[in-house]
Amino acid sequence: MLDKIVFGSVTVLHLLFFAAILITSLIASRVTLLYLRRNLRGRVDEDRFQLISKLINYGLIGLTFLVAMPLLGINFGGLAVAGGLFGVIIGFASQNVVSNFISGLFVMMERPIRIGNAVNMGDTEGVVEEIRLMSTIIRTFDGLRIRIPNINVFTSILVNHEAFPIRRAQYIIGIRYRDDATKAMNILRQTLEAEAWVLNYPEPSLFVKELADSSVNISVRFWVPTSEFWTIKFKMLLTLKLAIEAQGIQIPFPQRVIWQGDGD
C-alpha cells in the first residue's frame, strides 16, 4: 500500500513523509514564535520582534521545502539548468513582487518608521500598524486601514512625526495696540512655565513677530514631548487665551480706521 506509486517514482510513503516534514516544520515554526514572543515580550521593540519572527518563519518554511522537495522527485540540481530561463520569465513576471519584498527588507533594516509612529506618506496620514515584507499597513486618523506597497514606502517622501522625543508647537497671538506687549509676553511665559508638559529646556520662545494691521502679533513657541504634542498644543492655545484675557489683554477683531477728509 505504502509502496504504491502515485506519480513518477513518488510513492505514498514519500507523500506521507513530505506531509509529515511540512507539518513538523509548521509546528516547529509556531512553537519557536510562541517561545520567542514569551521571552522577548517587553524586551525588544514590537517592530524588531516582527522582523525576527518573520525571518524565522519564512526561513524555516523555505528550508523545509529545500529538504522535502526531493521526496517528490523534484531535484533542485536539475532545476538549476532550466532555472536560468525560468528565472528570467519569473523575474519579469514578478518584478513588482520582488521590488516590494526587497523594499520591505530595506524598510525593516533602515527603520525610518516604527510600529505606532504617526506618519505622512504621500497623501496618506495615520499610524503605522504593521510593517510586512511586501506592504505596510497604516491606520488613518479617521479610522481607515490602508495597505501601502513597500516600494512606495521606500521611494516616497516619508514624514515621521515621532522620530524625535520632542516637538515644537507654535502660535501667533495678536493683541491690541493699546495693550502692553511686554506684560502680555510675561503672562504667556508664566502660563507656559506652569504647565508640566511644556519643556523647561528648550526654553519657550516669545517675541513680537509683526506689527500687523489690527494687532501686535506675538510669536509663541514651545517644546512638548511628541507623544502629547497635539493634546498640549490644543490645550495651551485656550489656556494662553484665557490667561491674557484674565489680565485685561484682548485679542482684537480686524479693524480699519477711516478718516473722512474735509474736501481738500
Place this chain on the structure above:
Amino acid sequence: MFGSFSAPYNFSAQGLELSFTKTGTAWTYRRSIGEQVVTQVISEEPKGFFHPIEPLMLPKPVATALQIEFEQPFTLGPMGKAVVFLSFPVEMGVFLTQREGSHMIDVLTLAQPKLTLYGKAPEGILCRFHRSPLSFETPALDPLRLGVLRLALHNTEPRWVTVTQTVLSAQAMKLFFNDALVGMSATMKILDRDKAEVEGTVENFAPGMTPGHEAYPLKRLNPLGRKLQMEEGI
C-alpha cells in the same frame, strides 16, 4: 506615613487625604489633593503599601531620567572629591498586595511636575526637571514633598570643573525611606569639562531605612542603563 496599610485606612497630611472605606460589600479608595479627587472601587478588603517611587511617573511616565539643576554652580578642584546633598521631587505610589508582587492603583505627588530635555533638541533625553539648592549635610525636608539625593562627585580631571546639573536614569534610582526622610544615592564621575558619568548606588541611604518599591514600568526597556553618560554638558 509610608509603609504598609490594611483597610479601613485613613491618612491625612498637608492637603493630602487617602482612605479605604467599606461601601456595601466592596471598598472605596479615595485620594484627594486640594480639589483633585481620585476614587476607585475595590472588590476585596484591600491590603497593601504606600511607598515613595521613582519621580518619573507624573504627569505620565514618559521621562526616562531625572535632571536636577543646581541653584548655585559648584566648582570642584583638580582631582577633587566631594559629597553634596540635593533635593528631588517625591512621587508616591499606592499598591495593593497580591500573591505575587503588587498592583499599583494610584500615583500622586505634592510637587509640581515639570519636564525638560537633556541634550540638543530635538534629540536628547526626556527628563523630569527639578531645581535644587546645594548643601553639604542631609537637609531636613518634608518627605511627602522632597527627597534627598546624596551625590558623590569625583573630578578625574587635573583642572577645576564647574558642575551645574546632574542627570539620573530611571534604573539608577533606588529609593529608601523612613518617617523623616526619602533618600537615594548616586555617584557622578566627572570625565571632562562637560562630560560625566552618573551611576545610582544600591546601598541603603542610612542604616535602618526601608527600600522603596520600584514602580517605573519601562525600566527593562530604558536604554540609558544604570550608568548615564552626560555628554551634553554638566
